[in-house]
Amino acid sequence: MAKALTKAQSDIRYGAIWFVGGLVVTFGTHILARDGGGGPYVIAYGPVIFGAFKLAKGIVSLVSGNNEIDPSSVDIETKSNGMNCPSCNAKISTSTKYCQICGRALGI
Ligand SMILES: [Zn+2]
Incomplete structure (x- = not known):
């Protein structure tokens, strides 16, 4: 049986995934566009902002000692x-x- 995550842990985990994923897409396509002479350049601000927000929220509740379990986990x-x-x-x-x-x- 998998261990239930607290909301803070869950927010940090998924926030980090979205944040890093968005950065990789943004910088990855930027490098490809530059090196390949004008390929598609995708700016994944949405996921980066969403991820950063979720990550920050998770860290705040972790620091404030909120151990509420995330029911979705x-x-x-x-x-x-x-x-x-x-x-x-x-x-x-x-x-x-x-x-x-x-x-x-x-x-x-
Ligand atoms: Zn209950």
């Missing part, structure tokens, strides 16, 4: 047969007595 297995936790609203399995995300007793 939780296993599909846990999401599939389900209900929502009345406390944190995460998708949880009906076969458990406690929320896997926040630990709330479910009273089933």
